[in-house]
Amino acid sequence: MAGAYYVPEQSKLPIAATLASSIMMIGAGIWVVDNGQGNVYTSGPTIFAAGLVAVLAVMYVWFSTVVKEHQAGMNNAQLQRSYVWGMGWFIFSEVMFFAAFFGALFYVRNFSIPWLGGEGEKGVTNMLWQGFEATWPLMQTPSQALEASTGIAAANTVRGPGEIIPWSGLPLINTILLLSSSVTVHFAHSALKAGNDKGMSRWLAATVILGFVFVGFQAEEYVLAYTELGLTLETGVYGATFFMLTGFHGLHVCIGAIMLSIMWLRHRKGHFQPKDHFGFEAASWYWHFVDVVWVGLFLFVYIL
Amino acid sequence: MSAVIDTHGHEDHGPKRGFMRWVTTTNHKDIGAMYLWFSLAMFFVGGLFALIIRSELFQPGLQIVEPEFFNQMTTMHGLIMVFGAVMPAFVGLANWLIPVMIGGPDMALPRLNNWSFWLLPFSFTILLSTMFMEGGGPNYGWTFYAPLSTSYAPPSVTFFIFAMHLMGVSSILGSINIIATIFNMRAPGMTLMKMPMFVWSWLITSYLLVAVIPVLAGVITMMLMDINFGTSFFDAAGGGDPVLFQHVFWFFGHPEVYIMILPAFGIVSHIIPAFARKPLFGYSSMVYATSSIAFLSFIVWAHHMFTVGIPLVGELFFMYATMLIAVPTGVKVFNWITTMFRGSMTFETPMLFALAFVVLFTIGGFSGLMLAIAPADFQYHDTYFVVAHFHYVLVPGAIFAIFAAMYYWLPKMTGNMYPEWLGKLHFWLSFVGMNLTFFPMHFIGLAGMPRRIPDYNMQFADFNMVASVGAFAFGFTQLLFLAIVIITIRGGKKAEAKSWEGAEGLEWSLPSPAPYHTFATPPEVK
Numbered sequence A: 001m002a003g004a005y006y007v008p009e010q011s012k013l014p015i016a017a018t019l020a021s022s023i024m025m026i027g028a029g030i031w032v033v034d035n036g037q038g039n040v041y042t043s044g045p046t047i048f049a050a051g052l053v054a055v056l057a058v059m060y061v062w063f064s065t066v067v068k069e070h071q072a073g074m075n076n077a078q079l080q081r082s083y084v085w086g087m088g089w090f091i092f093s094e095v096m097f098f099a100a101f102f103g104a105l106f107y108v109r110n111f112s113i114p115w116l117g118g119e120g121e122k123g124v125t126n127m128l129w130q131g132f133e134a135t136w137p138l139m140q141t142p143s144q145a146l147e148a149s150t151g152i153a154a155a156n157t158v159r160g161p162g163e164i165i166p167w168s169g170l171p172l173i174n175t176i177l178l179l180s181s182s183v184t185v186h187f188a189h190s191a192l193k194a195g196n197d198k199g200m201s202r203w204l205a206a207t208v209i210l211g212f213v214f215v216g217f218q219a220e221e222y223v224l225a226y227t228e229l230g231l232t233l234e235t236g237v238y239g240a241t242f243f244m245l246t247g248f249h250g251l252h253v254c255i256g257a258i259m260l261s262i263m264w265l266r267h268r269k270g271h272f273q274p275k276d277h278f279g280f281e282a283a284s285w286y287w288h289f290v291d292v293v294w295v296g297l298f299l300f301v302y303i304l
Numbered sequence B: 001m002s003a004v005i006d007t008h009g010h011e012d013h014g015p016k017r018g019f020m021r022w023v024t025t026t027n028h029k030d031i032g033a034m035y036l037w038f039s040l041a042m043f044f045v046g047g048l049f050a051l052i053i054r055s056e057l058f059q060p061g062l063q064i065v066e067p068e069f070f071n072q073m074t075t076m077h078g079l080i081m082v083f084g085a086v087m088p089a090f091v092g093l094a095n096w097l098i099p100v101m102i103g104g105p106d107m108a109l110p111r112l113n114n115w116s117f118w119l120l121p122f123s124f125t126i127l128l129s130t131m132f133m134e135g136g137g138p139n140y141g142w143t144f145y146a147p148l149s150t151s152y153a154p155p156s157v158t159f160f161i162f163a164m165h166l167m168g169v170s171s172i173l174g175s176i177n178i179i180a181t182i183f184n185m186r187a188p189g190m191t192l193m194k195m196p197m198f199v200w201s202w203l204i205t206s207y208l209l210v211a212v213i214p215v216l217a218g219v220i221t222m223m224l225m226d227i228n229f230g231t232s233f234f235d236a237a238g239g240g241d242p243v244l245f246q247h248v249f250w251f252f253g254h255p256e257v258y259i260m261i262l263p264a265f266g267i268v269s270h271i272i273p274a275f276a277r278k279p280l281f282g283y284s285s286m287v288y289a290t291s292s293i294a295f296l297s298f299i300v301w302a303h304h305m306f307t308v309g310i311p312l313v314g315e316l317f318f319m320y321a322t323m324l325i326a327v328p329t330g331v332k333v334f335n336w337i338t339t340m341f342r343g344s345m346t347f348e349t350p351m352l353f354a355l356a357f358v359v360l361f362t363i364g365g366f367s368g369l370m371l372a373i374a375p376a377d378f379q380y381h382d383t384y385f386v387v388a389h390f391h392y393v394l395v396p397g398a399i400f401a402i403f404a405a406m407y408y409w410l411p412k413m414t415g416n417m418y419p420e421w422l423g424k425l426h427f428w429l430s431f432v433g434m435n436l437t438f439f440p441m442h443f444i445g446l447a448g449m450p451r452r453i454p455d456y457n458m459q460f461a462d463f464n465m466v467a468s469v470g471a472f473a474f475g476f477t478q479l480l481f482l483a484i485v486i487i488t489i490r491g492g493k494k495a496e497a498k499s500w501e502g503a504e505g506l507e508w509s510l511p512s513p514a515p516y517h518t519f520a521t522p523p524e525v526k
Helices: A013-036 A044-071 A077-116 A123-128 A142-150 A170-193 A197-229 A236-268 A278-303 B002-010 B019-024 B028-056 B067-102 B110-132 B157-184 B197-228 B242-259 B262-276 B283-299 B312-324 B326-340 B349-372 B374-380 B384-414 B420-446 B458-490
Strands: none
Touching: A013 A044, A013 B019, A013 B110, A013 B157, A013 B197, A077 A123, A077 A236, A077 A278, A077 B157, A077 B197, A077 B242, A170 A197, A170 A236, A170 A278, A197 A236, A236 A278, A236 B197, B019 B028, B028 B067, B028 B110, B028 B384, B028 B458, B067 B110, B067 B157, B067 B197, B067 B262, B067 B384, B110 B157, B157 B197, B197 B242, B197 B262, B197 B283, B242 B283, B262 B283, B262 B326, B262 B349, B262 B384, B283 B312, B283 B326, B312 B326, B312 B349, B312 B374, B326 B349, B349 B374, B349 B384, B349 B420, B374 B420, B384 B420, B384 B458, B420 B458
């Protein structure tokens, strides 16, 4: 039956994954709700951490099972194609997740903020926010403008950011870093296909380093934003879109860099052949995806 | 290599017994069956909530439940029926049927498949548990519009969000698995344009799911941040917009309603040819019509928002785009009717449900066209007319198609024929009960009765009473369905391999019940 499609026997991995992810979500829920109610003696972080550790453990066991099965020759070409399809569509689903946030940014910039400022067909809303003028970046929120022009405080006044981050500093450096990392991961792939193990190892290491340096600069940017510029999550819709888009992107860079680090280790253990290395290819696809998202961010969040 | 040989060796003596078989299974038929049982359980839970709503609305005035609890009932009824009953039922049928229909050995990623299922009972446990939390469960409608679901929501909304995230993970993984299965596991010779319609409809549905469930994840994440971390996505005071919520939600929500009906189209396209004993009329036009409907579903979302204050150009665009959907849908209805034309028809239970589907779903489609007319929608919006519309497409649409599928394929699943007279009784009681419930809602809606309100004006009393009587008749009839399924599993007339005279497709080439593992060696399709 060599060549038959490998249908795994019964497995405890999925139920473990379910339990772990449910515990993590319940922990997160308890944590967030308790936090909102000012309850500092919350069990949330502990439960969340336990769930997270369990999720990581299950992922480790699950992926190593798949790797072992592959090395034992159980996976035929058809099963490999299933993984290819799976990874491709998983990345597409991630694209759509970012699309929701890019869509929100597009909508507030082009529709709702101009309307709040009295422009366009729905500009009548401006009568609720007298004195508000539509600008982007939104330095003065509608509630601040109302308070400034009429002395009436809104039910919940939201302060705009003090300053924003110019694109020409850290973000430009980060763009160069991330674009280079896409090139280096491509070089790694070419080296692997040519059977050049050393080249693969070095280029991949370079990619991972570039990725983590990017995350470091991003962290520095966040510290700067919070401590000096007065740009936080709570500074109106500019802060919200800025941090959610860059934050989820940064999280994905971390995930991608961890994936590539694991691929580096797997390569050192001799897991990859010039013609058989989908694990690495999947991680590199993910890396290119993260890179493309960054180009969108750099254009629409920082520059324009 | 040993595990490969093991797999082969196990295939003849079937699965292990006991509870752990179901927890650890990687078999698509086991997982499909679990999805279907889960869906039935949720159907009864959601139905219980519906009957609480109809009890309160039996008479004007407040008599049985508090308004606050009533709101939780309308919300949970919607959430449970959409995400817990209809979607898992179709995913269950997909799991059970797609591998055997395309001649594949199992789903492409069997362990992932098991994970997709088991996430559901856990996420729904979390969702249902919110009703026992401080401040109660979700009370903001199944569409959870901000700021009702953010500024004014009970604290349990955070658990609602995380439960929805888990469900979303389940849906995304499930649909990726279905895409991989359909593209990768077909038997040699099974070209795309030879695939059964149910497989086609699920391929397209999976694309919709992969594209929009992440958007749902995005919108609930924005809610989570607004509620707990001080962002202003949906708050105009900080430059956000509550209408932004509706745009993002309905960008998910409109494709979502097609996710709940496209597999039904596929099912009906199997059953009508089988009982008319004629091949499906216009197979390729059915494929293209389904694809067109899926494409259009992405550009019509704001027809849910005509009265919220969107620019005139937007209203016009979304009105015309919505009406365009009538064209491919009309193609499908035309093809079903033409399939029956001069056919040699018999009316077993699956066919009765399929016929009722064609007629009643079309009524729901027409009331949808009425709602699509933007100026007229200002009258209908948020009235019982909308409730009548979407229940006509979901109850005799999605749910009747699920019943039709269950009666049609139950002989293949269990090896036994269901008692035909009981099936017919189930159909007629459901048919009468369902129309009694939802038809009067058109009238009270046009007369102006708002939805999601526990009390109403005296003038609506008669029709509401009729609807409540119908709802109880329909609801209790479904216990009969449960009984029929159990009776059929336990015994009855043995089903032949080809259980229906006019049935076509690879699944009928297998013995009934189908063996635990099928098509380990792919069949040749000509």
